[in-house]
Amino acid sequence: MDQVIAFLFEPLPFLIWTSLLKTFFVLFGAILPLVSLAVFAERKVSAFIQDRIGPNRVGAPISLIGFKKDISLWGLGQMVADPIKLLLKENFIPNSVNKFYYYIAPKLTMIPPLLVLAVIPFGSSFLTGPDGKPVPMVVANVDIGVLWVFAISSLGVYGIVLAGWASNSKYPFLGGIRSSSQMISYELALGLSVVPVFLICGTLNLTQIVDWQIQNGWLIAPWLNLEFAWWKVALGVLLPISFIIFLVSMFAETNRTPFDLPEAEQELVGGYHTEYSSMGFALFFLGEYAAMIAGSGVIVTLFFGGWSFPGIPDGTATWLPFGLEQSLPATLVWLPGAFWGFVNINVFFAKVSAFIFFFIWVRWTVPRFRYDQLMKLGWIYFFEIALVNIFLVAAVLVYLK
Amino acid sequence: MAIVVQRPKLSLAEKLYLPAVLGGLFLTFKHFLRSLGGKSVTMQYPEQRWDDKLPPWYRGAPTLVKDEWGRERCVSCQLCEFICPPRAITITPEEIPTNDPWAKVEKRPKEFEIDMIRCIYCGLCEEVCPEQAIYLRKDYAITGYSRAEMKHNKEKLYELGGVMPGVVNKWNENK
Numbered sequence: 001m002d003q004v005i006a007f008l009f010e011p012l013p014f015l016i017w018t019s020l021l022k023t024f025f026v027l028f029g030a031i032l033p034l035v036s037l038a039v040f041a042e043r044k045v046s047a048f049i050q051d052r053i054g055p056n057r058v059g060a061p062i063s064l065i066g067f068k069k070d071i072s073l074w075g076l077g078q079m080v081a082d083p084i085k086l087l088l089k090e091n092f093i094p095n096s097v098n099k100f101y102y103y104i105a106p107k108l109t110m111i112p113p114l115l116v117l118a119v120i121p122f123g124s125s126f127l128t129g130p131d132g133k134p135v136p137m138v139v140a141n142v143d144i145g146v147l148w149v150f151a152i153s154s155l156g157v158y159g160i161v162l163a164g165w166a167s168n169s170k171y172p173f174l175g176g177i178r179s180s181s182q183m184i185s186y187e188l189a190l191g192l193s194v195v196p197v198f199l200i201c202g203t204l205n206l207t208q209i210v211d212w213q214i215q216n217g218w219l220i221a222p223w224l225n226l227e228f229a230w231w232k233v234a235l236g237v238l239l240p241i242s243f244i245i246f247l248v249s250m251f252a253e254t255n256r257t258p259f260d261l262p263e264a265e266q267e268l269v270g271g272y273h274t275e276y277s278s279m280g281f282a283l284f285f286l287g288e289y290a291a292m293i294a295g296s297g298v299i300v301t302l303f304f305g306g307w308s309f310p311g312i313p314d315g316t317a318t319w320l321p322f323g324l325e326q327s328l329p330a331t332l333v334w335l336p337g338a339f340w341g342f343v344n345i346n347v348f349f350a351k352v353s354a355f356i357f358f359f360i361w362v363r364w365t366v367p368r369f370r371y372d373q374l375m376k377l378g379w380i381y382f383f384e385i386a387l388v389n390i391f392l393v394a395a396v397l398v399y400l401k
Numbered sequence: 402m403a404i405v406v407q408r409p410k411l412s413l414a415e416k417l418y419l420p421a422v423l424g425g426l427f428l429t430f431k432h433f434l435r436s437l438g439g440k441s442v443t444m445q446y447p448e449q450r451w452d453d454k455l456p457p458w459y460r461g462a463p464t465l466v467k468d469e470w471g472r473e474r475c476v477s478c479q480l481c482e483f484i485c486p487p488r489a490i491t492i493t494p495e496e497i498p499t500n501d502p503w504a505k506v507e508k509r510p511k512e513f514e515i516d517m518i519r520c521i522y523c524g525l526c527e528e529v530c531p532e533q534a535i536y537l538r539k540d541y542a543i544t545g546y547s548r549a550e551m552k553h554n555k556e557k558l559y560e561l562g563g564v565m566p567g568v569v570n571k572w573n574e575n576k
Contacts, residue, residue: 048436049429053443244419365429366422 091278101166106283109159113290123345124314145206167275175271179262186252189382193245196393210306218305231400257363296355307348464562474534481526489519513555
């Protein structure tokens with residue numbers, strides 16, 4: 001037993017099993033519950049915005065085991081009921097589809113957002129590893145972080161295009177065509193709008209970008225740590241422009257309203273997933289919301305300081321509020337670090353949730369773009385503004401910093 | 402000649418589009434907060450009903466009515482069966498025996514069936530009835546677990562219809 005534990009705490013095995021643990025936590029502890037919560041929130045928030053109530057009946061069905069009445073739990077049971085419904089439905093496959101691509105398309109839509117989450121630091125650190133360093137809360141701490149994000153998230157278009165093509169039906173086909181042109185157009189603006197972030201931080205590693213923001217203030221508002229400097233004032237003007245372009249492009253990349261042309265219900269029935277039912281449809285649904293969560297994670301990491309929050313220390317802290325750490329026994333010295341590490345994870349997901357709310361909020365506010373407006377916005381305005389912004393930020397960094 | 406439509410001139414703020422979006426977001430958020438405060442317009446259906454707010458001309462399920470002496474008004478003229486657009490009504494007429502005190506009416510329904518799956522609640526049966534025997538009442542939640550259950554027979558129709566007082570020429574002894 002001791003040998004097993006010793007083996008587990010050797011550097012390489014330790015890296016492997018902690019990475020697996022983090023992957024499982026991110027996938028099954030955070031993303032999948034967050035997806036079904038986001039679907040529920042979508043229904044609830046849309047209801048509230050339209051002066052309705054939304055799902056409020058489904059809860060614990062305790063009347064099945066003999067109780068008089070069910071517990072409604074404000075409709076939270078909908079989170080479980082929706083996936084169960086989709087799982088139990090008949091998986092109808094039209095005769096005319098291209099079977100192989102028809103099967104593979106939903107998976108291709110769902111996997112990229114989950115892969116993107118691998119490089120996003122969702123917390124500071126937790127406990128201490130065998131090499132004496134704290135274990136970072138990121139599945140893969142790679143130096144090409146942001147490149148990975150863009151490379152993988154642009155693969156998401158394949159799922160939609162393949163679904164549109166393989167369905168062998170006109171509405172999915174139109175949806176697939178729209179989404180391919182839309183995502184390719186907005187990828188440019190998306191990529192260019194974050195170049196200023198790399199110019200400022202000097203790294204592509206998302207963990208280091210968060211570290212930079214902890215030291216110098218969040219990138220959306222670099223003056224946030226109250227150190228006055230002219231370059232920070234200038235960046236305070238330029239970076240919000242970058243942020244807005246990035247945010248809007250992210251809406252386009254995740255196919256959310258006002259850029260949901262690929263699945264415009266009023267025009268294209270259901271867009272690229274018209275011919276899908278049951279789990280295939282559920283995977284598209286899951287992929288869309290996972291992309292939303294991954295997108296929110298990227299936005300939070302790049303512009304809103306990731307897991308950091310002013311006044312909250314990271315996982316290496318040795319103190320607790322109210323001086324509680326002094327009354328801790330010697331065996332529990334790891335507790336303050338673990339506590340703050342846990343708080344940091346929660347801060348990250350709180351920020352992500354706020355952005356998910358924003359995504360939903362915008363969906364029920366802004367009407368859909370016309371196709372030519374969409375292309376004009378992407379190619380004529382965002383592309384140019386993002387390009388000019390890079391030079392302006394570079395000039396600020398050279399002459400003012 | 403082509404007519405040139407003047408496009409409105411947009412100010413910079415309008416061209417930027419963002420102020421309008423922010424205005425919209427603000428508006429929807431106001432509604433969001435209002436609904437959070439419990440001021441949504443939804444009626445919680447099975448618990449809250451609009452039964453007492455139904456207008457007097459509301460057309461619910463068609464029913465048969467009896468008069469104040471408990472007599473059935475229907476004389477089996479089968480006009481409603483004839484006019485019913487979806488042919489939901491089936492009447493089996495019957496002769497009234499001569500020893501009956503109301504033998505002068507001659508005819509009465511032996512069985513009266515309305516298929517509520519077919520009924521379209523148009524109210525033509527009520528309108529066409531010369532004896533004012535069939536009325537559309539305010540029952541709107543007509544459901545059942547089988548097709549047979551959805552077929553209202555005479556008994557069920559009288560149960561739903563109840564009593565409708567009022568003078569009808571047929572019962573007037575002096576006529």
